[in-house]
Amino acid sequence: MxxxxxxxxxxxxxxxxxxxxxxxxxxxxxxxxxxxxxxxxxxxxxxxxxxxxxxxxxxxxxxxxxxxxxxxxxxxxxxxxxxxxxxxxxxxxxxxxxxxxxxxxxxxxxxxxxxxxxxxxxxxxxxxxxxxxxxxxxxxxxxxxxxxxxxxxxxxxxxTLLAAKQPKAASNQLRFAFDGDAVLFSDESERIYKTKGLEAFAQNEREAAKLPLTGGPFKAFLAALHSIQSEFGLENAPIRTALVTARSAPSHERVIRTLRAWGIRIDESLFLGGMTKASFLKAYGADVFFDDQHIHCDAASEHVSTGHVPHGVANE
CATH class of the missing domain: 3.40.50 (Rossmann fold)
Known part of the structure; x- marks a missing residue:
């Protein structure tokens, strides 16, 4: 040694x-x-x-x-x-x-x-x-x-890392992708969805649109990535980040205002409205994707390295 x-x-x-x-x-x-x-x-x-x-x-x-x-x-x-x-x-x-x-x-x-x-x-x-x-x-x-x-x-x-079933094409840029609720943000909104349903979730997000979400377990990590990105211009940053979430309009507004309130840059935001994330992660070229739900992680690992985040109401 x-x-x-x-x-x-x-x-x-x-x-x-x-x-x-x-x-x-x-x-x-x-x-x-x-x-x-x-x-x-x-x-x-x-x-x-x-x-x-x-x-x-x-x-x-x-x-x-x-x-x-x-x-x-x-x-x-x-x-x-x-x-x-x-x-x-x-x-x-x-x-x-x-x-x-x-x-x-x-x-x-x-x-x-x-x-x-x-x-x-x-x-x-x-x-x-x-x-x-x-x-x-x-x-x-x-x-x-x-x-x-x-x-x-x-x-x-x-x-917890899950192996990608297909090799990723080589690239010099490091690409991270994150789910929103229970990963970047707390699971406060997801709890409403799980316990009261989609309509109650949507109503809550409309009413709280201007109230920033509480940070989740990956907020500090995203902030550290953003701090590194700040050394570079948008066109030559060695790190790129993406939010890949099942949220859709009108619940997107609270997410955008939250990141703005945090002063954190996200390069790409995909609001998929319940669509499967896997093909979008492949198109984005993620080096690793973080999500709290096993079903999304298993699907994503068909194309990219995936990290399961055992946090929040989905893992209780």
């Missing part, structure tokens, strides 16, 4: 009355080892033969480079942003249930692919999400739904 690498061994949760606010000048993404690399073979050993056999397998294969995982292209693009940023920086942190001993193969693979990842938490079987706030993370991506839920409870944007 290189001398530049540090392994976090201690950390503490925020006090209950303190809101977590990450640094806006540094975009920090936490990624699980199983999202960054394809660890299916070793994970199968763990499931079928147990922890001891898994540890021995990793040590015996630590010189074998791991295949790229679902999040690898996204991480590569994120880190490449540093080549053109002046006032901001992007950092990727590795969080893993491995011990430092069994995690050596992971760092060997990181070095093989020349990924500038120097910080990690190898948690020896314990939950790695505990360190997302200590590292100052804006986003946590994992393949473990429980870790994702726990990170969301810590106040950090988090999603």
């Amino acid at each position: 290189s001398k530049d690498t540090s392994i976090l061994t201690t950390g503490a949760a925020l006090p209950a009355n303190q809101k977590y606010i990450p640094d806006q000048k540094k975009l920090v993404i936490a990624i699980s080892s199983r999202a960054l690399f394809n660890l299916d073979d070793s994970h199968r050993v763990f499931i079928e033969q147990g922890l001891e056999a898994y540890a021995q397998y990793q040590i015996e294969h630590e010189e074998e480079i791991l295949p790229k995982g679902e999040a690898f292209p996204l991480v590569e693009k994120l880190l490449r942003l540093n080549d053109s940023l002046k006032d901001h920086a992007v950092e990727v942190i590795l969080l893993s249930r491995n011990s430092a001993d069994t995690g050596l193969r992971i760092f060997n693979s990181i070095q093989h692919y020349n990924l500038p990842i120097i910080r990690a938490a190898f948690c020896g079987g314990e939950d790695p999400y505990r360190y997302v706030t200590a590292f100052g993370c804006h986003l946590f991506l994992s393949t473990d739904p429980q870790d994702v839920r726990s990170a969301l409870n810590e106040g950090v944007a988090a999603a």
Whole structure:
């Protein structure tokens, strides 16, 4: 392991009355080892033969480079942003249930692919999400739904990654797509829809059109992306964002006024009125799409990498 690498061994949760606010000048993404690399073979050993056999397998294969995982292209693009940023920086942190001993193969693979990842938490079987706030993370991506839920409870944007069934065409621009309610915004309006129906939802949105929605779990992450975008003109920004929502007129007005009140730029807004999102995400060319509902995530993953956000009334 290189001398530049540090392994976090201690950390503490925020006090209950303190809101977590990450640094806006540094975009920090936490990624699980199983999202960054394809660890299916070793994970199968763990499931079928147990922890001891898994540890021995990793040590015996630590010189074998791991295949790229679902999040690898996204991480590569994120880190490449540093080549053109002046006032901001992007950092990727590795969080893993491995011990430092069994995690050596992971760092060997990181070095093989020349990924500038120097910080990690190898948690020896314990939950790695505990360190997302200590590292100052804006986003946590994992393949473990429980870790994702726990990170969301810590106040950090988090999603369970689903693999895209079709490869995405290569592009230098990094494209994020977000659902609205329960992702960028709170689930306050979605709760009305779920409990009282479409008509009550529409009436509420008309009456509250000029009242900004409360921020959802991905508001701070979107704000960090917007902060990076502010270094560039509209025509040459390395990041592009899109809102892809089932909302339609007249409920669109409140969304537009909310983003305006936040002072956050969204490059594209798609109000689909209940139409399936998948084909629009393919046309947009999303690197990753975040949604709170499994049905939308499963459909979207036919075309693009998708992050399920287990937040809000749809996940209760």
